Amino acid sequence: MSNENPDQGDQNKDYSKRxxxxxxxxxxxxxxxKAGGLENDKCPVCGSAHNTVLETEYSIPVGQTEPLVGIGPxxxxxxxxxxxxxxxxxxxxxxxxxxxxxxxxxxxEGGDENG
Numbered sequence: 412m413s414n415e416n417p418d419q420g421d422q423n424k425d426y427s428k429r430x431x432x433x434x435x436x437x438x439x440x441x442x443x444x445k446a447g448g449l450e451n452d453k454c455p456v457c458g459s460a461h462n463t464v465l466e467t468e469y470s471i472p473v474g475q476t477e478p479l480v481g482i483g484p485x486x487x488x489x490x491x492x493x494x495x496x497x498x499x500x501x502x503x504x505x506x507x508x509x510x511x512x513x514x515x516x517x518x519x520e521g522g523d524e525n526g
Contacts, residue, residue, distance in 0.1 A: 428468040430489070437511050438489050439464045442502065459495035468504060 430438070442464065446452035453460050470485040487504035 430464075430466055430468050435464055435466060438502075438507055441507060441511055442489075442491065454493035454496060454498050455500075456498040457493060457496040459493055461494040462491045462500075463494060465490045465492055469501065471501060 443449045443452050450460055452462055454462060467490070469488045469490055471488050472485050488501040489504055489507060491500045491502070492498070
């Protein structure tokens with residue numbers, strides 16, 4: 412007989428996914444670019460510019476009764492951590508991936524330049 416409580420099974424389940432190195436690099440570059448450069452991508456708590464994109468994609472539960480349109484009950488996210496104080500910031504994976512993909516795709520004439 413197992414000592415594990417069947418109700419605790421989901422608590423031990425890992426819902427995170429590893430981010431491939433190539434994607435991790437693109438995400439890091441895009442966050443730095445949107446911040447206005449690496450030197451401007453500072454921690455809002457301690458002001459350190461020493462941040463890193465974590466190698467794991469997270470699925471953050473949305474605490475509401477109705478799922479967000481197009482997202483569902485969880486928001487897939489990328490996270491950065493301040494190497495000085497540990498402050499975590501989360502970025503929407505859906506939005507960052509869309510921005511990266513749209514900028515990598517060839518531009519059509521007369522297309523929206525803001526992505």
